[in-house]
Amino acid sequence: MGHLKKDNHYVPQAYLKQWTIDGKIPTYRLLVPHENCELWKSHSPSSIAKHQHLYTYFSGAKDSDEVEQWLDRDFESPATISIAKVINESRLTPEDWNNLFRFAVAQSVRTPAGLESFMQRQNQTLKTLLIDSLETSVARIGVALNAGIKLQPAPADESLSKLPLKVLRVKNEDGTEGVEARALNGRKMWIWHLRHVLTRTIHRLPKYHWTILHAPSGISWPTSDNPFIRLSRDANGKLSLEGGWDVPGVQLFLPLSPKHLLYACLGVRPPRRGTILNDSDARFFRDIILQSASRYIFSIDAGEIHQIRPRKVSQEQCVAEAQVWASWHEVQSKEEADYPD
Template sequence: MNNIRKNHHFVSQSYLKAWANDHKKVWTYRTLVSHSSVPEWSQSSVKSLANHQYLFTRSMVGADSDEIEIWMDQEIESPAQSALSKVRSNKALSKGEWELLLRFIALQDIRNPERYIEQMERWKLEMPALMEEAMYSALDKFEMDLNNGASPVHEVNTTNQLIPMKVTKEIEPGSEKGRLKTELLLGRSIWLFSIRHLLSSTYKVLNQHTWSILRAPGNLKWITSDNPLIRLNYYGNGSYDLKGGWGNKGTDIIFPLSPEFLLHTQVGNKSILNTVTEELAMTINRFIAENAHRHILSQTPIKDMSIIMPRVVDQASYEHEKREWETWHIRQKRLEQEY
């Protein structure tokens, strides 16, 4: 327990450093504050931003594991550093470097608390039907194997072991038949499973898109946030949402690389954008701000941010959210150990 990593960043420090000054500070605008006297903009250290303790810890029998945190660092963050540095310098990337970079931006999207909340809402609605379908499919295969004279094979998949699931038999005394009861814990463990799954295969859809690198026009600078990948569905006439998908045709995927450069693609559109107007750039910055979880980040303070993204002043909500994250590991661990 004492040897594992405790402070887990859901946005990479290597990414945030592009907005930092010589003192490793970033100008920060908080979207939820406890009191109106809190300054709109303040400077925060890169180390203090976008992190929670034990966010990606996996609780197993008798011990905690930071294997997922290490895996994300060694397999995705570290290999992407060269590509991230080159693209920020407006240098050409090889095919392999593009894949490393796109896997890196996928990581910034799916391990974010905002995505966790979004996934939990979806899983609560969809998971019962998916579990039932999976159970019937497994029973059909089991029955087919028996009819064909084959012995059922127990397949071991280390990734699937992340799924917090209990299967129990319920048989009445004296009866030859019963029922199987399947329980799935919706929480940190299933989130970690989805993160590893998406970053092992699904992210590759990003390689199929045509990407543009946009330089900020004039004196304008790109901002970023603690939820930096934007999945924009724009319907026209000012109508849009930020619930697009990596492979959804028409979705604009936007990712600020630095105050100077920004990555963009529109799914299904093979055109490359070379320039962006100041008006469009300001609109893109507004989308970036609206997509923030709790922090909007900039190289310099933006005086109109309170108009673009009015902050919520609510001490009760602020304290409640603070307590939720402070007790996150204890609550998740208690539930995980039951599975």
């Protein structure tokens, strides 16, 4: 039996090593407990951008780290080889471009920022979705029964086997029977979403034409704990950092090193690989990368980053977040025990 991987790096160590100086990554925290915390502190790649049991889940019988292993095997390891080719200015094969694309999509959903965004959406929409689905199903069954039609069960969908969802028969106050749907909006639901995006949705995304843009002299690309960006602009010129994947003109980018930026713009022919951006465009992209960060920014050049993204000082919030992550696995596992695979 293999060793359970407890430390789950949501930004892979091999990726972050591109920003190391003497083996350490200069790190700027966006949330600190007090004013006298130093602006920048260096960390080893193994000690940053991780949470214990972020992807572990309780299957009903035991803890499983299969998601962590899968992300490493199918997304991180292939991309590590392709990123090395980018940095060495080697020729990239179609497989390399696909590795980089898959790595970028994984980074769009696997971070704590992705978790927070997903859970907020579920809080807003999940109850209505369950009610609508139940009402539609019950109505369909009623119509079939009245017409004397025997409904055939739908083919089993293996992707739904790990969805933390229950449909129960309940007795109403008036003595009639009904059905009730319950879903767990937590780690296991998020992991199901992550799997769905990276095994199904990823194959339905538009065809993007990727390139590698270079930072000009005097400017370097930072990265963060939320490094992949989908930048869109609405009709009023307002920017969004979570633009739709299929929106024409959406710009997708991910820093691969302080010099190299993976880039695509849907519906637009990309610049030639190795194009050096002018200072104005480069500073714009750098600022967007900084704005996308959630809790950490990593950069080999501190520059004026602390002015572009002033940090928040709150001991209360730091303590609250630390407590959430300290109890994360225990709390989530207790809830997941009621929704076994």
